[in-house]
Amino acid sequence: MDRFELPTGSGALLLAWQLKDRRVLMVGGGEVASGRIKYLLIADAYINLIAPRDGLHPLTKFYIDNSDRITHHDRTFEGPTDLASVDMVLTAIDDVEWSRRICAMCREQRIPVNVADIPPSCDFYFGSQIRKGPLQIMISTNGNGPKLASIVKLRIEDCLPENVDKAIENVGSLRAKLRQRAPGVGGEISKKRMQWISSVCTTWDLNELAGLDEAAMDTLLVEGWERDVVPRPNRTKAVRSKPPGSPNIALATFIGFLCGIAFCIAILGEQSVFGDFFTNIMLISRDLFSPLITKWKQVMPVA
Ligand SMILES: C[C@@]1(CC(=O)O)C2=NC(=C\c3[nH]c(c(CCC(=O)O)c3CC(=O)O)Cc3[nH]c(c(CC(=O)O)c3CCC(=O)O)/C=C3\N/C(=C\2)[C@@H](CCC(=O)O)[C@]3(C)CC(=O)O)/[C@H]1CCC(=O)O
Ligand SMILES: NC(=O)c1ccc[n+]([C@@H]2O[C@H](COP(=O)([O-])OP(=O)(O)OC[C@H]3O[C@@H](n4cnc5c(N)ncnc54)[C@H](O)[C@@H]3O)[C@@H](O)[C@H]2O)c1
Incomplete structure (x- = not known):
């Protein structure tokens, strides 16, 4: 029993919420809303935007004019009918009373809601974000110091390996190819696939993974997966190019x-x-x- 420890509380559940083709209501069109809209577009969501045209931030206007995922309603929020068929609600308006009322309506309908700047009215907080290809890092201080979250972000950005995005993309492609070659969900095949991919990720370094191309991936699958081994990069032709900066x-x-x-x-x-x-x-x-x-x-x- 002594080996185990109960985790300390007071944190939040960190998730990568999949919003592809889900409908999100955004109330407000100012600067803060423009940041939220950007995140929603990255997540491939559909957006109902309710905000009077004369209060729109230029970036919000740009998104409305250039994205077919945004349906703009040029008016203020009206009531529960605006919440019909939405999976999430975000508000960023300069009106605390209305913010609180919208939050109450969402809670009644059990729709997850974020009200910018009013933590008790948030079911989830936004965080400072780093994105590099498929890599997504969220820095959250759990409401303690948003500005510090953005400062920590800059520090982390400085430390990221240059080609980490390419390495991750390639591992994604390799996993997809492997699932085609050895299909099935759960059971022995799933275990074997997971072990093999994990071994490739620990045996090959980021540069080597980033250097993989289609042909090299196929070679790796034939010479590695099919023989139940993980070849070192230099023992196969699987490495397309030498890692940048390595001595000749x-x-x-x-x-x-x-x-x-x-x-x-x-x-x-x-x-x-x-x-x-x-x-x-x-x-x-x-x-x-x-x-x-x-x-x-x-x-x-x-x-
Ligand atoms: C990270 C980021 C994401 C984003 O919004 O996209 C974000 N705030 C950012 C910036 C920022 N916000 C504020 C300042 C001024 C300096 C300061 O006060 O620190 C700055 C700095 C700036 O503008 O540079 C003011 C502020 N914010 C909140 C309150 C209310 C309160 O604390 O009670 C007040 C005080 C209002 C007042 O005093 O009247 C509340 C929230 N802000 C959050 C997120 C959530 C918690 C995140 C966390 O800590 O983990 C939470 C709880 C709810 C939410 O909004 O989701 C984004 C940085 C993006 C980036 O640069 O990367
Ligand atoms: N969390 C954060 O990161 C953060 C940072 C700064 C400010 N804020 C807060 O976020 C809120 C919005 O900030 P902003 O700079 O975008 O403000 P803003 O004044 O630029 O924009 C407010 C927007 O809300 C719209 N609006 C007002 N009442 C409305 C209603 N009833 N229905 C629909 N739309 C309505 C306005 O037309 C405008 O488009 C403020 O409360 C601000 O204090 C949050």
């Missing part, structure tokens, strides 16, 4: 080899093994390597 080992070896030859010539020049033909090259090489040669002689004097 072949070039380094070649340069090392040339330096070795030049060093030998310099030593032989020192011992006058060659005639005049190489004399100039030897002298230049000897000058270049004279500090090394001196050191070498100290350790192993030439007869």
